[in-house]
Amino acid sequence: MKREIRICGFGGQGVILAGFIIGKAACVFSDYNAVQSQSYGPEARGGAARSEVIISDEKIGYPRPTGVDLFVAMAQEAFDTYRKDIRDDTVVIIEPDLVPKHDIGRRLYKIRAQNIAEELGNRIVTNIAMVGAITGIYDLLSADAVKKAVIDSVPKRFTELNVKAFERGLEAGKNARPE
Amino acid sequence: MKYERDPERIRRVLGDKVQFIQGDLALTYGGILAGCSFFGGYPITPASEVAEGMARLLPRVKGTFIQMEDEIGSIAAVIGAAWSGAKAMTATSGPGFSLMMENYGYAIMTETPCVIANVQRTGPSTGQPTLGAQGDMMQVRWGSHGDMEALALAPSTVQECIDMTIEAFNLSEKYRHPACVMADGEIGHLREKVVIPDEEEMTLVERVPATIEKEKFIPFTNSQTRDSKVPDFPTFGTGYRTYVTGLTHNKKGFPATDKQKDHEELITRIVTKISDDRERLTSIEEIEMDDAEIAFVTYGASARPAESAVAMARKNGIRAGMLRLKLVWPFPRRAVNELSKKVNTIIVPEMNLGQIVHPIREYSDAGCDVIRASKVGGEMHLPHELYRYLEEKK
Numbered sequence: 001m002k003r004e005i006r007i008c009g010f011g012g013q014g015v016i017l018a019g020f021i022i023g024k025a026a027c028v029f030s031d032y033n034a035v036q037s038q039s040y041g042p043e044a045r046g047g048a049a050r051s052e053v054i055i056s057d058e059k060i061g062y063p064r065p066t067g068v069d070l071f072v073a074m075a076q077e078a079f080d081t082y083r084k085d086i087r088d089d090t091v092v093i094i095e096p097d098l099v100p101k102h103d104i105g106r107r108l109y110k111i112r113a114q115n116i117a118e119e120l121g122n123r124i125v126t127n128i129a130m131v132g133a134i135t136g137i138y139d140l141l142s143a144d145a146v147k148k149a150v151i152d153s154v155p156k157r158f159t160e161l162n163v164k165a166f167e168r169g170l171e172a173g174k175n176a177r178p179e
Numbered sequence: 180m181k182y183e184r185d186p187e188r189i190r191r192v193l194g195d196k197v198q199f200i201q202g203d204l205a206l207t208y209g210g211i212l213a214g215c216s217f218f219g220g221y222p223i224t225p226a227s228e229v230a231e232g233m234a235r236l237l238p239r240v241k242g243t244f245i246q247m248e249d250e251i252g253s254i255a256a257v258i259g260a261a262w263s264g265a266k267a268m269t270a271t272s273g274p275g276f277s278l279m280m281e282n283y284g285y286a287i288m289t290e291t292p293c294v295i296a297n298v299q300r301t302g303p304s305t306g307q308p309t310l311g312a313q314g315d316m317m318q319v320r321w322g323s324h325g326d327m328e329a330l331a332l333a334p335s336t337v338q339e340c341i342d343m344t345i346e347a348f349n350l351s352e353k354y355r356h357p358a359c360v361m362a363d364g365e366i367g368h369l370r371e372k373v374v375i376p377d378e379e380e381m382t383l384v385e386r387v388p389a390t391i392e393k394e395k396f397i398p399f400t401n402s403q404t405r406d407s408k409v410p411d412f413p414t415f416g417t418g419y420r421t422y423v424t425g426l427t428h429n430k431k432g433f434p435a436t437d438k439q440k441d442h443e444e445l446i447t448r449i450v451t452k453i454s455d456d457r458e459r460l461t462s463i464e465e466i467e468m469d470d471a472e473i474a475f476v477t478y479g480a481s482a483r484p485a486e487s488a489v490a491m492a493r494k495n496g497i498r499a500g501m502l503r504l505k506l507v508w509p510f511p512r513r514a515v516n517e518l519s520k521k522v523n524t525i526i527v528p529e530m531n532l533g534q535i536v537h538p539i540r541e542y543s544d545a546g547c548d549v550i551r552a553s554k555v556g557g558e559m560h561l562p563h564e565l566y567r568y569l570e571e572k573k
Contacts, residue, residue: 020199020370023370027371028372034199036199036369062559063369063483066561066562
């Protein structure tokens, strides 16, 4: 088993943390190997950023994805830049408010992660809501493992907010159908 | 005040045994586990996180972190700290490593144990700061002037960033010679699972202190207490009289710049104290080598796509294997020579235009074809790019 995941958005949105949490859930709180790599521009905010995770039950040689099994986009620019790597069998999840132009002639999951975060009072947890949705949609890691990785990776004083965002995202993910 | 390495405190500060961390932080962890108590550094991409980790963690284990004015000052501070008895370390990348070359030679000449982590990028000059490369594999060997040996390890995984930094300290202490961990931007910024070794899982080597009667102590000669070309170490402040200079010095440490014999004796000793142990130090990993007819010789990050290419080849019936150099310098002449007698072709993937391919050619049997498989520009080789070499040359 080997899964290659790309999460992309704009710099400052927390896509790297999102990938980091999924990698940590895989290899610290589950029994997989994982690697996470990233690329981003020199800007502190803005610009397309991407975080890539490979999860495998075997040793991971080449540490960058050679294909994409799961593609997550949280910004239009990033979606436009990286959509070329989407294959027919790639699972695609987007944030429809942040990726309004997503009609690419195929079905995809739409998760309003930013809206979930806003309802919780802080847009900053959009990425964690998306991590929850990924966990609910993509049947790979247990919700328990990912939740532990969230708690382990965010500042203590924001644990509650992040856990709520994760759980709301998880629920949205479980109920989502590709459209 | 002398630093007391406190294993329990170190483990408490480093945290959980299993972690998902970047290679750069793993270099930090390796240093702290080895007992590093002084870090002098200057930030540079992609090595900055090593210094950041040290700045955050080293004071918590009662060590000292200092950000110097530049890389020249950084290694100078490290050398001074080492003479005061500390296990000392710095971290940098290509441009900073270039700046360190003068004092790197000074550390070699004065037989100062210290560790340099180099998270390599490319050049010349500023090059591609945020991207990985294997730009300094020859600089670490030949970058300073004069005759010298080098101690250089090349990690291929984040775990090895921990393990090899510990090993670098051990080699450095044993030989009283700077040891380099030649990581690269790919591994330095990659996050991967690490398991922090328990105390009983580590071997730590400490420099041998001078213990002979003070009047009889000779600082720059074979050990006076063991059968070794490495002199016992007269830590500053312990009362052993020592004159430390980068000039050619006699056994007592005093300048002997116009003495041919003194120079020859000194340089021969500081080179052969390492090269005599070449075969004993050889550290390699062999993958699918039993019946291999064609092989990669790799090190560092490029071992990873090469290993994937070997797996692809095996699936397609190509008898390919890989020899990975964990310790690149001193160069494992015998292992490479034996390999070259066994396979028809050796392919050397490097993220440069050809550096370690040269000693591989030098020590390979004439009947073996040694081919360079370079990739530059800040991207690793793709597995299928390396697989193509195997298919063409099988």
